[in-house]
Amino acid sequence: MNAARREDLLRVAEKLGIPIIEDNVYGFLDDEPPLAALSPDNCVVIDSLSKKVAPGLTLGFVVAPRRLRETVMASVRSGGWTASGFAFAAADRLMSDGTVAELARLKRLDAVARQRLAADRLSDFDIQTNGKCFHLWLTLPSHWRSQALVAAAARRDIALTPSTTFAASPGHAPNAVRLALAAPTMDQLDAGLRTLSGILNAREEDFDSTE
Missing domain, CATH: 3.90.1150.10 (Aspartate Aminotransferase, domain 1)
Known part of the structure; x- marks a missing residue:
């Protein structure tokens, strides 16, 4: 979406009181910031390493505004969602040593x-x-x-x-x-x-x- 379209979307969502859930798993392919950068109090951003690194590394991330944080955490807990210790350890290492950044660069090319x-x-x-x-x-x-x-x-x-x-x-x-x-x-x-x-x-x- 171009800048004007993004602003229109955010304005309508805010007017109607509708939070935006932004799927950002492919966001690494572009330099466009997530909608949350423009409307941090109304956007829930979801990201994952499965596209940046490999499908088997199913470690997801949720960034929610403070007012929705408890609701989001309760939803995650009620669904029984969790990540394995291996996924956490692998993600920590791959992000720390620059592997994730390099893979993202190569995938963009x-x-x-x-x-x-x-x-x-x-x-x-x-x-x-x-x-x-x-x-x-x-x-x-x-x-x-x-x-x-x-x-x-x-x-x-x-x-x-x-x-x-x-x-x-x-x-x-x-x-x-x-x-x-x-x-x-x-x-x-x-x-x-x-x-x-x-x-x-x-x-x-x-x-x-x-x-």
Whole structure:
């Protein structure tokens, strides 16, 4: 979000008395500060080392304003959530010796490289993204529907997420898909994007369910 949009969001939330829960697990990919930096009394920030370091290091952090701190702690306790001693020790060591910072730096470079590759391979199509993140939003040509494209891509071992997954209610999803770029190797990503481009340039009827 741009600065004006962030300010609008904070103003509306404050006017309505709604606290903001900010998922910041991918925040390390950009220099944009969390919303809590602008509205510390109304934002609960959630972060984790699972994206910065490795999925197995499931150590999360919650930073809450003082007025909500007891409520947040009670919620955590009631859910029985806890972290293992190993996770605490590993996190302490990796943060102290600079490993987490170095991994974050390398992942930022990787995200930029993957976005550049995607932008090149999908240059003929309408994509919306942030050049520093690990996913993008692909608006489909008029001759494709998102569910049909997902099925056609799956038959070529490409997993896509249709826009309906993110719609707040049925019937309001745009004709688009979400592409996650982080998991494949660069070679796999390149091959997958080339294949996807070929599918998009074909027509839906060329990929019927009997194929």
